[in-house]
Amino acid sequence: MFKKFTREDVHSRSKVKSSIQRTLKAKLVKQYPKIEDAIDELIPKKSQIELIKCEDKIQLYSVDGEVLFFQKFDELIPSLKLVHKFPEAYPTVQVDRGAIKFVLSGANIMCPGLTSAGADLPPAPGYEKGTIVVINAENKENALAIGELMMGTEEIKSVNKGHSIELIHHLGDPLWNFSVE
Amino acid sequence: MLREVIYCGICSYPPEYCEFSGKLKRCKVWLSENHADLYAKLYGTDDNTQEVEAVTNKLAESSIGEAREEKLEKDLLKIQKKQENREQRELAKKLSSKVIIKREARTKRKFIVAISGLEVFDIDMKKLAKTFASRFATGCSVSKNAEKKEEVVIQGDVMDEVETYIHSLLEEKGLKDVKVETIDAKKKKKPAAEGAAK
Structure with a gap:
């Protein structure tokens, strides 16, 4: 999604009304229930969310000059900076060490990278197809990417072949390096 | 938390x-x-x-x-x-590229200063133009020069100040050895280039 993304792709920037800010926060909590404990720290009541509309109908939401989450269609997707601050709230999978290199250059994640010994998938029933997952790596503390499941986690375990996660956002991609100012 | x-x-x-x-x-x-x-x-x-x-x-x-x-x-x-x-x-x-600061005469006592060759150094030209404009209280903009390269154009005779500022800017980036050349295009159309080292 952010393979190519520069300042030229930004169409408009506007401040979000406080009423809309409230609904946004409610939506975020609805999507990631566990985030509720930290939401007021992540987005303080007094803070000003800024909406940045970009090419391809991508919308970024930033607080204090830091992009916290973004949205392409209906779903809000946290940025890695947000994930690093409060990692517990999102569905998470883990890839093995061999995969890190490829993920950091933006490759989709293949099934074997999620099923090998160093990797970790949640136990059954797992997550459904289409879930936004945070991708962690073996022996690492922080997440390195965010993606969307192209098949359910149970299916990944049984098929174990081909693409399994479509990468949305990873460390070092243009969004990661994007600064609002 | x-x-x-x-x-x-x-x-x-x-x-x-x-x-x-x-x-x-x-x-x-x-x-x-x-x-x-x-x-x-x-x-x-x-x-x-x-x-x-x-x-x-x-x-x-x-x-x-x-x-x-x-x-x-x-x-x-x-x-x-x-x-x-x-x-x-x-x-x-x-290191091999150089910054060129050029003073050009317009009418009688009016000058513009054009700075080119900055694009190699990851300097945001627009921002720089803005700082110059507020610093010298003059008009300042980014435009393309004859070689289709971007340059910062300042309205006003501020060459010396610009030179010191550019030096400090480069030093900040750890590029002290970059050459900064100043060209003074006088009205006589005989550019007297001052070879400024460092």
């Missing part, structure tokens, strides 16, 4: 991912200077013996097997080398 994650000042990743960024050497230096405790945790202390230990530990922790780990390590080294080469080339390019 919230976690504070430290990001590497060189590659911007969390330090544990520095090894994949291809800038590991500089990352290590940065980390040891800024967050010594983290450095010790990730890379062990300076002694060689401990480094070896760290490597073996890493191997033990890693699940992908020694052969694959070795291959990975090799690939990472390759990336690192590539990156280093690229950086060196860029630096050489930066």
Whole structure:
């Protein structure tokens, strides 16, 4: 999604009304229930969310000059900076060490990278197809990417072949390096 | 409640991912200077013996097997080398290029100062133009010159001030040895170039 993304792709920037800010926060909590404990720290009541509309109908939401989450269609997707601050709230999978290199250059994640010994998938029933997952790596503390499941986690375990996660956002991609100012 | 994650000042990743960024050497230096405790945790202390230990530990922790780990390590080294080469080339390019500050006469006592050759140094031209405009209280803009390259044009005779400012700007970036050339295009149409070193 952010393979190519520069300042030229930004169409408009506007401040979000406080009423809309409230609904946004409610939506975020609805999507990631566990985030509720930290939401007021992540987005303080007094803070000003800024909406940045970009090419391809991508919308970024930033607080204090830091992009916290973004949205392409209906779903809000946290940025890695947000994930690093409060990692517990999102569905998470883990890839093995061999995969890190490829993920950091933006490759989709293949099934074997999620099923090998160093990797970790949640136990059954797992997550459904289409879930936004945070991708962690073996022996690492922080997440390195965010993606969307192209098949359910149970299916990944049984098929174990081909693409399994479509990468949305990873460390070092243009969004990661994007600064609002 | 919230976690504070430290990001590497060189590659911007969390330090544990520095090894994949291809800038590991500089990352290590940065980390040891800024967050010594983290450095010790990730890379062990300076002694060689401990480094070896760290490597073996890493191997033990890693699940992908020694052969694959070795291959990975090799690939990472390759990336690192590539990156280093690229950086060196860029630096050489930066050092060999020069900044040109040119004063041109317009009408009688009016001058414009044009600065070109900045694009190599990752300087935001628009921002620079803005700072000049507010600093000298003049009009200042970015435009394309005859060679289709961007230059900053300042309305007003402020060449000397601009020169000192550019010097300080370059020094900030650690590029003290970059040549800054000033050209004074007098009305006589006989450009008297002052060869300004450093």
